Amino acid sequence: MIQSPLCDLLGIRYPLFQGGMAWIADGRLAAAVSEAGALGIVAAGNAPADYVRDQIRIARSLTNKPFGLNIMLMSPFADDVARVAAEEKVAVITTGAGNPSKYMDSWLSAGSKVIPVVASVGMAKLMTRVGASAVIAEGGESGGHVGELTTMVLVPLVCDATDLPVIAAGGIADGRGVAAAFMLGACGVQIGTRFLSAEECSIHPVYKEKILKANDLATMVTGKRLGHPVRSLRTKFARNYAKCEYSSMPDEELEKLGTGALRLAVQEGDAENGCFLSGQIAAMVSKIEPAADIVRDVMESAEPILKGASSWVR
Ligand code: TUI
Numbered sequence: 026m027i028q029s030p031l032c033d034l035l036g037i038r039y040p041l042f043q044g045g046m047a048w049i050a051d052g053r054l055a056a057a058v059s060e061a062g063a064l065g066i067v068a069a070g071n072a073p074a075d076y077v078r079d080q081i082r083i084a085r086s087l088t089n090k091p092f093g094l095n096i097m098l099m100s101p102f103a104d105d106v107a108r109v110a111a112e113e114k115v116a117v118i119t120t121g122a123g124n125p126s127k128y129m130d131s132w133l134s135a136g137s138k139v140i141p142v143v144a145s146v147g148m149a150k151l152m153t154r155v156g157a158s159a160v161i162a163e164g165g166e167s168g169g170h171v172g173e174l175t176t177m178v179l180v181p182l183v184c185d186a187t188d189l190p191v192i193a194a195g196g197i198a199d200g201r202g203v204a205a206a207f208m209l210g211a212c213g214v215q216i217g218t219r220f221l222s223a224e225e226c227s228i229h230p231v232y233k234e235k236i237l238k239a240n241d242l243a244t245m246v247t248g249k250r251l252g253h254p255v256r257s258l259r260t261k262f263a264r265n266y267a268k269c270e271y272s273s274m275p276d277e278e279l280e281k282l283g284t285g286a287l288r289l290a291v292q293e294g295d296a297e298n299g300c301f302l303s304g305q306i307a308a309m310v311s312k313i314e315p316a317a318d319i320v321r322d323v324m325e326s327a328e329p330i331l332k333g334a335s336s337w338v339r
Pocket of ligand 1 (some may be wrong): 097148
């Protein structure tokens with residue numbers, strides 16, 4: 026069995042996190058993943074604090090194992106959600122899309138472990154200084170909000186920049202990805218896109234079908250002009266958005282075009298107007314199965330690969 030210092034740090038069986046996917050990772054999915062021995066994560070996304078508290082409690086009602094809460098720092102409700110996280114004494118807080126420094130004291134006082142997503146070496150160093158327990162180095166292969174660097178480049182650079190445990194994210198969906206991440210110096214992985222196909226993942230069936238059908242070139246990045254690039258499936262909506270982005274459309278109009286598109290994809294399966302966030306690795310996702318099967322498959326298939334790695338050395 027693959028174990029690492031991350032397992033001891035968090036009290037989990039497998040060094041695997043389920044990504045905190047906005048609108049998608051609810052209490053039910055997080056609990057299923059945690060029950061399977063990995064770390065399930067509830068995503069706050071852009072949701073109000075009451076919704077987040079409800080999802081935390083749903084997860085708690087379904088599992089006694091540790092789970093996490095992801096706080097999307099660009100959310101208009103980030104301050105409120107940060108307070109709820111402290112009040113609920115969530116075991117693990119992950120953050121995305123920004124710098125969580127101003128919340129660190131309150132979260133650490135509540136006894137939470139804080140594990141921010143970093144997309145650069147500078148942010149990894151800063152998070153080390155302000156008391157993070159580990160960092161997630163997320164490359165631009167991932168779905169949703171993306172940084173500039175790839176996983177292959179970011180992970181070893183972040184490993185060199187901090188003594189904290191590093192969790193690799195972006196482009197990982199099977200045992201080969203896990204093994205590669207460990208070779209780069211990570212001691213854990215975070216997987217988002219593959220969990221879109223979990224039975225316990227409540228996204229619209231149209232969304233799941235699109236993920237199952239996705240090929241290697243199925244995703245694209247939009248939103249660079251407004252400063253928050255996002256990777257999603259190359260749908261009619263995404264292509265049209267890209268066209269507007271490179272036109273003279275004013276920023277406010279462009280902003281409006283994207284508003285609500287995530288919810289339309291997740292809840293309505295709206296193929297016309299929805300924004301279907303997805304990592305590049307969707308091309309590797311081929312069936313719907315229980316979250317526990319995904320966790321077991323990913324972790325067990327990494328074992329022979331890691332054991333076999335020494336065969337390259339004579
Ligand atoms: O956050 C994510 N992925 C996301 S958030 C999201 S919701 C959303 N909705 C509309 C527009 C934008 C997002 C969907 N997917 N991943 C973690 C992540 N964090 N990736 C990159 C970063 C990041 C980027 C810059 C973390 C820190 C950072 O620091 C910049 C600074 O100096 O504040």
